[in-house]
Amino acid sequence: MNDFQTPRIKTNKYTRRTFVQTSALAAAGVILHGCITTQSKEPLIEVLHLPKSFSHRSGELTANVSGTLSSQVTQAKYQLNNGQWLDVGRGTPRVPEPLFTIEMRAEDLRxxxxxxxxxxxxxxxxxxxxDLQFEYDPEPISLPVTVEWSNADLEVQDGYWETFSDNGEWRVRPTPGFENVDRILSVTGAFPEGRRVETDLIFRSSKLEDSDLKLYGFGLLPMWGGHKDEVGVSPRRGWIYAIAWFHPYRNGGGVEFGYKDGDAAKKWVDSYRKFEPEADVRYFITAESWPELDEEGEHLHYQQRMKWWQEGEPESDEWIEVTDAEGAPLPPGEYAVALIAYDCQVDFGPVTVTTITGPEESSDI
Incomplete structure (x- = not known):
């Protein structure tokens, strides 16, 4: 989603020295799974995110491993379960140097x-x-679930994320210094049911706050279908999503459905309400999305809605809604829940996900 219905913006190009200086993993001199680095010799590769276990994946939603590569590296490839050797994905707005990503489809996982x-x-x-190992659990996701971020074993889709404790509460954020487009963190694996997602967030800053376009944003992906593209292309270029977020470019908060296959033209539909979130203020968000079915139980379309309110205020009963059939029909199937930070610094509190079959009450819109 590195060009959310907007002109492409120039992204920061970090040097690997920046990563090594800022990364807590690098500073400790530890590569995941026990491979030790030294201060005198920079490693050619460092793995930043490899969870012990990946939850259920489906369709275009991949299990991703990410890290950094030295500028000396001329070729990087990987092999999953003694299969075919494939090139490591790197060098796009999603994966700016020195980052790399390995995207593994569900059918290739054991x-x-x-x-x-x-x-x-x-x-x-x-x-x-x-040589690395991880577990994969293909079993359906068990809901409801609350992710409290006390476990730093994160399932990252894009970027470099970290957990931290603030006044006794665990929170999660893009690692400071590594803000970029589409920093996406999975909260759950994929499941087909409607869902309600509840969390709080605090926007901190963006280098684009004073720009004319204000091309940054932050919020939830109550339906995250992954990056859609041809098999073998990496980093994958498309997307399938329902998003509920704050986007200053549109002067407000709102909901969208979006679909893009590889480098084909994107499709989207959205609904926004004018609103300007303040920095360092806690906002609570509830987002819901669910499939609408016909009398025979066949899929018609997806519906999405969102509401938000500031800490210290009563919970809002004012929803903003959108239907994917209006312009960006999403394929029926299984979708994960994720967080997104687009070129900004924001932190999120605990996230609760429950299943729903429709709206809890009629909308005011």
Whole structure:
């Protein structure tokens, strides 16, 4: 979603030295799964996000492993479960250098233990290999669930995220210094039912606050279907989503459905209400989305709505709504829940996800 119905903006290009200086993992000199780095020799590869276990994936929703590559690396490839060697994805607005991503489709994952081998090479140097393991649980997601962020084992789709404690409460955010387009963090794996998502967020800052276009945003993806593209393309270029967020470019908060297949033209439909969130203020958000069915139980379309209110105020009963049939029909199927931060710094509190079959009460809109 690196061009949400807006002109493309220039993104920051971080050097790997920036990552090494800022990354807590690098500062500790530890690569995940116990591979130790040294201060005197910069590693060719560092893995930033590899959870012990991935939850259920489906369709275009991939299980992602991410990290950084040294500027010396000329080739990077990976092998999953002794299968075909594939190129590591890097070098797009989604994955700016020195970041890399490995995107693994559900059909390529094994229930239980999976083995991942990453090999990187330099000009004239010996290849460096990392052998990693993770678990995959293909079982349906058990709801309701509340994610409180006390466990730093994150299922990151894009970017570099971290958990932290603030006045005794665990929260999650893009790691400061690594704000960019489409920083996406999975809250759940994929499931087909309607869902209600509740959380709070605090917007901190964006380098684009004083720009003319204000191309930044933050909020929820109550339906996240992953990056849609041809098999073999990485980083994948499309998207399938329902989003409930604050987007200053549109001068407000609102809901959207969006669909894009690879480099094809994007489709979307949205509904916004004028609103300007204040920095360092806690806002509570409730977002709902669900499938509408006909009398025979066949899928018609998806519906989405959102409401928000500031800490210290009564809970809002004012919803804003949109239907995907109006301009961006999403395929029926299983969707995850995720958080999104677009070129800004924002932190999120606990997230609660429950299943619903429709709106709890009639909308005021």
């Amino acid at each position: 229930p239980g233990t999976n083995n991942l081998k990453i090999e990187v090479s330099t000009q004239g140097g010996e290849p460096e290999t990392q």
